[in-house]
Amino acid sequence: MKDATNPSDTPTVPVGFGLENEHPMLTMPFTLSVAGQTFEGKRISVTEIEIALPRGTMMSGSRELATLSFPFEDFTITLMAQMTATDRGDDGTSVLLFSEPTGAHLAQLRYIINSVIAGDIVTLKGMMAYTGPTQPKSPKAAEAKSNRDRLRSIGVALVSLFIAFIAGTAVFSRYTTAYEMHPVFIDRMGLAMQATVAGQLTYLDPEAAPGEVAYTIASTTGDVLSFQMPREGQVSVSTDVFEGATVLPTDLILTIFDNSDAIRLRTLISIEGLTRALQGDPATIEMSDGRTLPVTVQVRDTTRASALRGDLFVPVDLTVQGGSLGPSDMNKSARLRLSKTLLGAFGIGQENGQ
Numbered sequence: 001m002k003d004a005t006n007p008s009d010t011p012t013v014p015v016g017f018g019l020e021n022e023h024p025m026l027t028m029p030f031t032l033s034v035a036g037q038t039f040e041g042k043r044i045s046v047t048e049i050e051i052a053l054p055r056g057t058m059m060s061g062s063r064e065l066a067t068l069s070f071p072f073e074d075f076t077i078t079l080m081a082q083m084t085a086t087d088r089g090d091d092g093t094s095v096l097l098f099s100e101p102t103g104a105h106l107a108q109l110r111y112i113i114n115s116v117i118a119g120d121i122v123t124l125k126g127m128m129a130y131t132g133p134t135q136p137k138s139p140k141a142a143e144a145k146s147n148r149d150r151l152r153s154i155g156v157a158l159v160s161l162f163i164a165f166i167a168g169t170a171v172f173s174r175y176t177t178a179y180e181m182h183p184v185f186i187d188r189m190g191l192a193m194q195a196t197v198a199g200q201l202t203y204l205d206p207e208a209a210p211g212e213v214a215y216t217i218a219s220t221t222g223d224v225l226s227f228q229m230p231r232e233g234q235v236s237v238s239t240d241v242f243e244g245a246t247v248l249p250t251d252l253i254l255t256i257f258d259n260s261d262a263i264r265l266r267t268l269i270s271i272e273g274l275t276r277a278l279q280g281d282p283a284t285i286e287m288s289d290g291r292t293l294p295v296t297v298q299v300r301d302t303t304r305a306s307a308l309r310g311d312l313f314v315p316v317d318l319t320v321q322g323g324s325l326g327p328s329d330m331n332k333s334a335r336l337r338l339s340k341t342l343l344g345a346f347g348i349g350q351e352n353g354q
Contacts, residue, residue: 023047028116032096034066034083035272035312041068046110048086048097055089062312063099070112077112079105176340178276182268184285184318184334186325189262190255191233195247197225204243206235206254215253233258261327265318267336269297271307274314276338285318285334294321295336 023045030041032051040052049068061084068079081098088095098105195201195217202224203216214229233256241253265285269277277283277297285295298317306314318336 025050026113026116028113029071031069031071032066032083033069034064035270036275042093044113046098046106046113047101048095049083050089050093050095052092053089053094054091055094056087057310058085058094058096059312060085060087064312066096068105068109077108079108081105178273178338180267180269180273180336180338182313182336184265184267184336186329186332186334187264187266188257188327188330189260189264190236190257191230192255193227193230193253195249195251195253197221197223198248199225199246201241201243201245201247201253204237204241204253206237217247227253229256231256263325263327263330265295265320265325265334267316267318268313269316269336270313271311273336273338274299274303274307274316281338281340283318284337284339285320286337287329287334288332291324293324295319296321 025043025045025048027043028041030044032039032041032049041049042052043050063082063084066081066083068081070077070079081103082100083096084099086095086097193214197217197219199217199219201215202218203213203226205212205214208214208229210229210231212229213226216224216226218224236255236257238252238254241247241251247253274297278299283295283297285293287293295318298319300315300317303314303316
């Protein structure tokens, strides 16, 4: 008999006995459709998936509503889930996380994974069930209807039609209307000067004359870059920018305004939303005070560059049709809404966007 007090007699746990991941990945056939593109699935678990997409193609931290399809012999199971991109993977694969692992898709997904692990054949019988009565109701004797019964039947029919109309309107509105995730910022029009490298802001002079050094950045590579004031005007230094501050590429340093009261509307729009806008879908902004204003999506050089890099969201400017915004609307925000007309929902009467 082994002595329990002797450490040498105590059995040791083998190295690597515990799983690195509580939910190990399973290799099985499936596809992932997101933002109008379909990718081949490699591995899957109840918390994350691996798809055939080079790492870094999707912006880490971005969230998209995706469709998972599992093909079987004579049918296909489709699940909807919101996915979050990560920076994990290799040159040929990317790892996405389920944004809500315990969402409505979990029961079906776990059933499919467990069936594949057990070697069972997934059938419709296991995914669908009927809980209604098993015997038909016995026929009732015909009853004479009074005028009150007829009026009640007509009232029920009208109420049913009204409910069906409301439901149809809601479904049509959901199908034809979409809101972009990012807010629209309403700012004063001006010339923005941004950092081009990462480093430390060693010099800042917002009162510099045109041609003089406005600010200097000591980059992380050891270079010192100086930026000249391009023109005269009222200068506004960005919040939390001061000598000694650390800046990253594209961080706003200062903005030069002229005497104009012109305003600028900026936002990030999804690739799907940009495509809809360019195909002629009406775009509208909804202000916090309840105003709704039609706008036109303006494509800039930065928009094209971001789209060609494969970014999921690209920067655009918006122009209010009719110029209904004034100086009092500066520093406010709004929501961008894309919709379809009744004919446009069927691809009829669409106009080319600008």
